[in-house]
Amino acid sequence: MNTVTRRTLSSTAALALALLSLTACGSDGSGTKSDGVGDTTVGLLLPEKTSSTRYEAFDKPMIEASVASLCTNCSVDYANADGDEGVQKQQFDALLAKGVKVILLDPVNAKNTAPWVEAATAKGAKVVAYDRLAAGNVAAYISFDNSRTGELQGAALLEALGPKAATAQIAMINGAESDPNAASFKSGAHKALDGKVKKIGYEQSGEWKPEVAAQKMTEAIRSLGKDGIQAVYVANDGMAASVIDTLKGAGIKNVPVGGQDASLDAIQRILTGDQAYTIYKPYKPETDAAGTIAVHLLKGLDVTSIASSITESGGSHVPSMLLTPIVVTKAKVAVTVVAGGLYTAEQVCTAAYAAACAEAGVK
Incomplete structure (x- = not known):
């Protein structure tokens, strides 16, 4: 079981601090020179459409809006696996093949993602576990408690x-x-x-x-x-x-x-x-946190300073933002x-x- 160690900084305060730091990077929100897909694209993989309507109706458009508000020349490359683990693996591999360097992953089967994360790391990409804690050495975790x-x-x-x-x-x-x-x-x-x-x-x-x-x-x-x-x-x-x-x-x-x-x-x-x-579980705080973490990583910024907690997962200490339902x-x-x-x-x-x-x- 994952244990969470709380810090004194609340998720809301951490997010506000992160937004301020991103704004300080540049008035256009880009913060870095764009040399290709990896500098300007956030991959977003969501798990399903049928059992829960939230992903298509809320998470996707809100994350897109959050990323756009923080990085005017960034885009989101989105796919939904509709409950199929094999399809999601293909979607993940396709993002890596395109050179995407930051992937927000809400896994269909979180137990089997460690090799995915390892493959991403080998290509210089970072995986952020969104809503569900993916197995492997992920760069950050965003969810509710x-x-x-x-x-x-x-x-x-x-x-x-x-x-x-x-x-x-x-x-x-x-x-x-x-x-x-x-x-x-x-x-x-x-x-x-x-x-x-x-x-x-x-x-x-x-x-x-x-x-x-x-x-x-x-x-x-x-x-x-x-x-x-x-x-x-x-x-x-x-x-x-x-x-x-x-x-x-x-x-x-x-x-x-x-x-x-x-x-x-x-x-x-x-x-x-x-x-x-x-x-x-109010979607906007979670999607704003996802956008903030993703853009921080695109810029090469450290996310540990903006995380509100640490989640222990497989021996790793994962910077996390956990919100209250x-x-x-x-x-x-x-x-x-x-x-x-x-x-x-x-x-x-x-x-x-x-x-x-x-x-x-x-x-």
Whole structure:
């Protein structure tokens, strides 16, 4: 397990300091002479489109905007593997062949990336682990505090259960075992839930795939019985949607289900009461940190001075920026994802959800 040593400098303060230092490099934001692709291009490889819509809708455009704001002659070379590890390896190799010297990598399978990172190092390229901690001697790591995310998920599920928690049997549908974040979410959730609920009666990986999560939920119902499940922990919103549909299809009602990622459909399910909560990880601080680290590395600047923490990974001490997630319940939709600018009230409160929005004070 990775251990994180906190420094006194907060992620927000570190990012502000980094932005100031980049501005000081030159008024055009370039800071270095452009001799080719390696000087002006940031590679960006994201893992999926289907299970989570966040990558295409938020991460990609926001990282592009962040890099452009810091380096006017820089560009982002982007590809999405759509859940295919082999495809992502081809995309990674293609970036190296083009001479890209900084690659932001959110891996499909983080356990298998050490040889990738080694190959990049041999070509003078630096790999930054984005959102998921890639194996290998990466130059930096940017994410949220994933153990804390799991704790918040577990605590929110307990809150949804209320006084029934002590007698509740719950099911857990975790993320992919190939994703180190999923392990952190799981351990954090167990920290919150173990000893606070009667029993975790069923626990399996949904592999970040809604269809797999539905299959596992069907197994849980068959194993525990329709009356044997009082709540369901689900690692993200995409899987939560299929779990909720599976419960409804089995005629099971009033069972709290939680998720993560604050997807628009999850926010709407929370407003109608179909989903108990989600976890909001504001994208802009994370994407700004990614852009800042990437441009620092393009310029040949040291990133250890702007990192807010250090993550121990495979014997290496990786400069890291780890951010704090936020729980979203029905009562908090207006003051979190709407007030924070993730969605407008108009996007959330379509005709089908107008009454639920009015009840929750979303306007």
